[in-house]
Amino acid sequence: MSEISREAESFVCRWLEERGWNVDARNFRTRRSEIDIVARKEDVLSFIEVKFASDSSATVALDKIDSEKQARIVHAASAYLCKASPSNQIRFDVAIVRGSSENFRMDTYLEDAFRPDLM
Numbered sequence: 001m002s003e004i005s006r007e008a009e010s011f012v013c014r015w016l017e018e019r020g021w022n023v024d025a026r027n028f029r030t031r032r033s034e035i036d037i038v039a040r041k042e043d044v045l046s047f048i049e050v051k052f053a054s055d056s057s058a059t060v061a062l063d064k065i066d067s068e069k070q071a072r073i074v075h076a077a078s079a080y081l082c083k084a085s086p087s088n089q090i091r092f093d094v095a096i097v098r099g100s101s102e103n104f105r106m107d108t109y110l111e112d113a114f115r116p117d118l119m
Contacts, residue, residue, distance in 0.1 A: 001027075008052040008097040009036055011104040015095075021046075030079045033072035037095075038080060045087035046111075047077045050095045053107070065094060065113070074116045092116070 013023045016039050024045075025038040037048040049065060073092060081090070094113040099105045 004101055005050070005052050007101045008104060009050045011097055012037060012048065012050050012095045012106075013039075015106055015109075016048075024084070025080070028076060028080050030076050033076035033079075035073060035076045035080065038084075040087065043088035045084075045090050046093045047073060047080070047090070048093045048095055049073060049113075050097065052097045054098070054100065070114050070116075 009026065013026065016023060016037070019041075021039040021041045023037060023039050026036070028035045028038055035047045036050040039046050039048060049069075051064060070092070077090070077092070091112045092114050094108075094110045095106065096108040096110075097104050098107040
């Protein structure tokens with residue numbers, strides 16, 4: 001993982017905490033998958049994929065979260081849930097961060113960005 005990606009994840013953690021979320025885990029890994037951030041707020045447990053794009057990038061970061069990537073995230077979420085206490089609501093969110101390490105900003109935060117039951 002690049003340094004800028006790591007910094008973007010830290011930015012998202014702070015952003016979430018400012019909004020009342022508790023970050024339970026970062027970079028939760030299994031043999032074939034990873035979840036960038038696992039956060040909890042009230043009865044919601046969210047598995048969050050973070051994508052960074054510089055201001056000069058024309059690429060839409062959301063395009064990089066295809067069905068194969070979603071399946072890997074869901075696989076890691078299943079492994080995490082085997083080790084953690086369940087929540088009433090589980091969702092998969094995507095945070096798209098733009099800018100630079102000196103000036104990150106949340107470009108888009110998509111709640112319920114995808115659902116495993118629709119894959």
